[in-house]
Amino acid sequence: MITGIGLILVPLCLICIGNPLRLLGLVFIGSAFMAAAVVVIGGYGVSPGLFPTALFVAVFILRTCFGARYPAERLALRALLPFGLVVAWGLVSSMLMPRLFESEIYVWPQKSMGLAVISPLAPNSGNITQDLYLAAGASLTLCAGCFLTQSGLNLRRLFNAYLVAGLLSTAIAIWQLASHLAGVPFPSAFFLSNPGWAILTGESIGGFIRLTGPCSEPAELASYLSGIAGAAGWILLNGHRSRLAKISFTLASLVILLSTSTTGYAALFIMAGLVANYAILVGSPGLRRRVLLGFVGLCAISTTAIVTIPVLAPGAAHSASIIYSATLNKQQSSSFNDRTSADRDSVRAMEQSFGLGVGWGSDRSSSLIPGLLAGLGAVGVAGLLWFSFRVLNHVRAAHRLNRSDDLRFVMHGCTGGLAGTLVAACVSGPTLSSPDFYLLLALLIATAARVRHSANFAAPVHAVPAPHVRRTVESLSSVTRDRYQAWRV
Secondary structure, X not given: OEOHHHHHHHHHHHHHHHOHHHHHHHHHHHHOOOOOOOEEEOOEEEOOOHHHHHHHHHHHHHHHHOOOOOOOHHHHHHHHHHHHHHHHHHHHHHHXXXXXXXXXXXXXXXXXXXXXXXXXXXXXXXXXXXXXXXXXXXXXXXXXXXXXXXXXXXHHHHHHHHHHHHHHHHHXXXXXXXXXXXXXXXXXXXXXXXOOOOOOOOOEEOOEEOOOOOOOOHHHHXXXXXXXXXXXXXXXXXXOOOHHHHHHHHHHHHHHHHOOOHHHHHHHHHHHHHHHHHHHHOOOHHHHHHHHHXXXXXXXXXXHHHHHHHHHOHHHHHHHHHHHHHHHOHHHOHHHHHHHHHHHHHHHHHHHOOOOOOOOOOOOOOOHHHHHHHHHHHHHHHHHHHHHHHHHHHHHHHHHHOOOHHHHHHHHHHHHHHHHHHHHHHHHOOOOOOHHHHHHHHHHHHHHHHHHHHHHOOOOOOOOOOHHHHHHHHOOOHHHHHHXXXXXX
């Protein structure tokens, strides 16, 4: 059964099937609707980001079969080699480990299985579904990483689609807030149409409705917008002029605060600390100045709000104090204890499997790092660390060689978006399955590969005349020598 979003997205994808770059833009747009589905098949929904992903991968493979090649694909594939090895290990482990350690290790199963208690390890449907998500994301990264090295593509416009998707998400969240405060009609069934997700809407703290927007829960909305805020914030701190980035950063930060999600608050706090430490330790003078001005402005706005809100809106101040207390006392809640217990059990499962892991999709943790340790084992996590260092060196080399402000804009934006998403997932996110994360990774690697490839061919190499030719030229008259030099050049 096709859904309402499917009636809009599917025709757009079919119209853009001849333009792979526009399909990638639709991947960003579709990924913003995290709790929706394009098509519902047997109780499972196809996420809006996966449909253009599948079309793009199919188009790329078809073009490759017809002989299409890309100028810097070798540089991109070289940087992606560790990633491909880790993905291959994850797919193999999902088939091997649940059978190797069956009934010997206890794990927390995926939510789709309907079990809410720790259970003995065994092959299950979670291995298949999580493998499909991983394979889709990895295919998108590998294919887009090669395709985007093609010259003539407007990579900044593609990245702007990511910021536009963030604006759509914030607009839907504000629409939801208006529905609660003023009774504005809000089509929840349109945005929350995926039956495979547990929808947690209608929750409130201190009389304030927690926002979910197009996501299934406030934490998911805050995690997604953390990537948008990280991307837009890092662009602005590096001195780029972009009105879209300013609006995206402001609205994303505002909606994260209104979502009352501890995940969002923690992610913003951690990102601010990381930016401050980076600026102090290795940042340029310009970056340090912009970071300092940003913190001063933030403190001024916070002080003004603390002083004026209790006077102008006492009810809002009371709700804010309740939210603040609930956030500080989060460690004493039962949900926090359950999440901590799941993370500890995930790490214990990795230890009991002798560091090999229990297989991708076999365990569901509360945060990313314990989930990676349980699913991929110490070997897979070591491969991801190798991949991270390789990407950092790849991008650092591109920044040294780059002369294009647009490409520098894209690399800064992708770096900030990936960092924000990873920070939020480390706080509260079992996996990274959204296609926009994998597309950001591909865009970052492809942009850096394009810069490095262009730099290798930017300066033409002129042949140096042999010694006897130089002596002959020097013996000529000045007029003849000048004519010879002009002819040689």
